[in-house]
Amino acid sequence: MAKDSFNVGVIGLGTVGTGVARILLENGESIGRRAGIPIRLLRAADLDIARDRGLDFPEGVLVSDAGTVLDDSEIDVVVEVIGGVSPARTFIETALGNGKHVVTSNKEVVAKHGRGFLELARANGVNLYYEAAVGGGIPIVHALKNCLAANEIEQVFGIMNGTTNYILTKMHEERTEFESVLKEAQDLGYAEADPTADVDGYDVAYKLAILAGIAFNAHFSYEDIYFEGIRKISGEDVRIAEEMGYAIKLLAIGIRREGGVELRVHPAMIDRHHPLAAIEGSFNAVYVKGNYVDETMFYGPGAGALPTASAVVGDIIDLAMSRGLAGSHPSITTGFNDLPVLEMGEIRSQYFLRLRVKDQLGVLAGIGGICRDTKVSLKSVNQHTVSRTEAEIVLVTHTVREVAMQRALAGIRELETVLEVQNLIRVGL
Template identity: 45%
Template sequence: MKHVNVGILGLGTVGTGAAKILKKNAALITKRTGCPIRLKKAADVDRSRTRGLSLPECVYTNDAASVISDPEIDIVVELIGGLEPARSLVLQALKNGKHVVTANKALLSHHGAELYAAAARHGVEIAFEASVAGGIPIIRTIREGFAPDRILKFYGILNGTSNYILSRMTDEGADFATVLRDAQDKGYAEADPAFDIEGIDTLHKLCILIELGYGIRVDYRKIYTEGISRITSLDIEHARELGYRIKLLAICRRAGSLIDARVHPTLVPEQHMLAQVHRTFNAIFLETADVGPTMFYGRGAGMLPTGSAVVADIMAIARTMRSACTHRVPLPLADASGSGLRLQPVKDIQSRYYLRLSVDDRPGVLSRIAGVLGRNRISISSVIQKGRTSRGGATVPIFMLTHEARESDMQNAMRQINRLALVRQKTMLIRIADEISGE
């Protein structure tokens, strides 16, 4: 093979990173692939985004369709993001016999099954290492490293923006809104941050990992998802006093034929490695039946880390093309290995809980609340009630940890507690991941 031709759709951060790496590491890439990989076309509606790439004139185009129909292009790299036009372009590229590399977690979590089936039908590869945890090769690890093994559970810090905000709140005692504004100024958070801080981005990545790891199709709408926007510096401070850090986790645990999958802020024991994952870093703590506990840590975003994951996928496909084999590693969902598994409704999970209540500062309040919890089969393991104010009548916080309880019982208790006149704000509830363990 003389060389492999690549066409990139979208020159945002990741597209620019991939193009830069293809250029600056060209000699290394050629040696390790066995042939040169050439960027033949790069499409973006915004010409100014090619600045800093010094692309030859003939490489830039504003017409994505011309890239996916170019008969010389072997691999189409979709880095536009979002659902449309990304979905249509990828489907057409697959239909045209192009291999596809994508970093698009929204697309895969919504339409993965359709895209994997199209790749199978047309005999081409679809690779997506960069869609989860940027520079950490977790997709490859699950598909190849743990190929003979069963994943029992995993806990992922998969969104750099949320982790950055929680880290700074923890380090500085700052409140959510202040850190978010600063993160937006620094470019670590979008102008509209809902996608990151409400857990949607983490949910998308969780869906991809479940489809890969368990071989079942997942409806993302059925997965309980809660973000970090209600976390206050009070929660962080009291979690710390109790020996925990608060992290936004993607959680997935298999028990028999049930998959318990959720996204929510979680109290992580401070000695656990996941508690040491700071700022914009990502990590996945994963436990399999045979290999046992493992952890994978690295940058979850950024031009070069994510760009490098994209280029690793391009090289994997180019290596496959040289050897004239495809689907060496079966496509996700292709092996039906997940038959019989199903998602567990969140109401059926068991967990310990952290509660922050905002209540009237008067006698008998604690017993009323404990009474509601008790009637719902929830027992309290510890309570911190901060010193009552002298003037009374004010609002004070109560912090509680519970013993293990059933989520449906806890939700019933929450509804009853929040209806009490003496409860002044909606109670904050954070689940505890005591069961995470590294050994």
């Protein structure tokens, strides 16, 4: 059926949804010419349609009921930008079941239910696109799915969360503590009232599950990914890292190994000369290493209404350009490789360990003995007195297995001379 426009229905007019509506209303003509078909915002649903969003919606576009969008036979693509699993999951499944393409920016629902969505999409001859779910405005999903598809991807890693990168940047710049920067970020709207998903690493784990799935052509559950957030990083960790020539960044790391894939999310101390150390504020950067292309990097705003909306509209344009191409694109992400996520204990890294200890003879001997017994080779040990009775010890190891480091840590915790393990941070990429 030849159609005279490609029709969009948006569900959720929060910041991203409002951004999508704004781009389509403001730049629609130019976008339509690029796509080769007019792209029309036909419906935009939100529970609150009274609020002024600074946009001049054409008559009849604003509706308060998502069902109006899902059931409208004129709509070709449903944009789901409400976030979370419920009711987003149902909306996506209904839309796909009704033969509509879906574009979403919702990393959580894609990480948790993407596999089912893709099967449903295929069964209904439609597509599911989710460029905006990872890396905000950076076209990293498309790059992996299409442009770099000639390669066997060996590594994908980088900074994939804007909120935590903003907080860590501020902690470096202003020498402040996590809690106070978080509060400031919340006041400025850069962090959510409930910051758990960002600062505890869930958000990045969702993104890594999605990105690694595409990169390695497999399905990964975010629950199989080891993840740590940045809540435990103190101003003192940041200060010592700087002294040692490092910046602390929250990294997502996916590496193809023999027998599986290493997937992990955690803060890491990286050399201050590495380009990732220079990624500031809410910007994200993702490295991809392929067997033919070598190393590539993609940088841009990892969050924000308009950058994220730019990615959503990019997906809409792609769908509009490939209308009639039902069912061909999803094949690329259905994950034909059966790759296990390797145990975290199997990774190898350097480690930074900061301890509060009793300031007495033999403390180092005890710690050194445990490291020797667990085969954790030490690169440097620095001790300084903090009070009449206490000292702080900073250890940096050579590259060792995580399981060995964890054994050493357990032993060190048991020592009567060790008052507190202040932090264990991985060093390097």
